[in-house]
Amino acid sequence: METTKRRLLLALAGMAVARPGLAQGQAGAALPAFPTRPIRIVVPFTPGSGADNSARYFGERLATQWGQAVVVENRPGANGIIALQAVKHAPADGYTLLLASNSPMAVNPLVIKDLGYDPVKDYKPLSGLARSMNAIVVANDSPLATLEALLAAAKAGPLTVGTYSAGYHLAAAWLAQLAGCTFSNVPYKGQAPIMTDVIGRQIDFAQVDLGGAMPLLKAGKLRALAVSGETRNPDLPGVPTVREKGFDEYVQYSWTSFYVHAQTPAEVAGKLAAALQKTLATEESRAFVRKTGGELMPYPPEQMQRFLLEEIARFRKIAAIANIRPE
Structure with missing residues (x-):
């Protein structure tokens, strides 16, 4: 009986040595090494x-944390x-991150047919990042000096x-x-070319991210008629x-996440999420987001998933009000 017991203990010890990563994970100790090479963040929008x-x-802050x-x-x-x-x-290995916004994650499924992806099933949230108001802007010399004037002109x-x-x-x-009233939408790939065309009065106005417009507003090249907060x-x-x-x-x-x-x-997603939470908790990060006209939205994964589902439901109601259907 003693010999059998000794053999069983040796076998269990051998399993722990053969599978150290599993043993450590179950015991709450160190996770597998990650990252060991560069990580990329894919962004659906243009530079700037x-x-x-x-x-x-x-x-840059994550690179400093990881040394990668x-x-x-x-x-x-x-x-x-x-x-x-x-x-x-x-590859689903954690080396490709997505920084997405409300548009591809919560609006596209309601307005575009045959997306080729499911925002809820195909992606795992790591962290919320920030939210910011929209700004309705015109050129500084536009005759549309108020929101009331803009809406009256659009009715004409x-x-x-x-x-x-x-x-x-x-x-x-x-x-x-x-x-x-009626607006005729002019789609762009990014905010920078919109700003150029608004300032040049190639288009009547724009609805854009307030943070991205703030430098031009402060420089007196754009005028904000209203914000959406x-x-x-x-x-x-x-x-x-x-x-x-x-x-x-x-x-x-x-919002972005x-x-x-x-x-x-x-294990890998958890390490990424923890690194993001650590970065977002700094005063430096709060100041950066505040400077861009936004506010932090540091939701952990479970909260971010709930928020996404709520936003899809909210935008579905807005699409119905605006009479917009998938095309």
């Missing part, structure tokens, strides 16, 4: 966009579909509005429906909210 700037800023390079890869086009499909088809004839994602397009269409932005106290102008239900924020392939091992 708010999402791109955030990817580069937080990528973090490379930002811009894959704009097709309302974010190109980028999301690239991540879907990448369609105005052209520049947007660079399905989320902004839907938000503009929602406002037009509530105001009883619950309250006014503290950096633009003289700019009203849309809801102040009689549209009580009109509140809209654009990090994801990986849904099949990424839990």
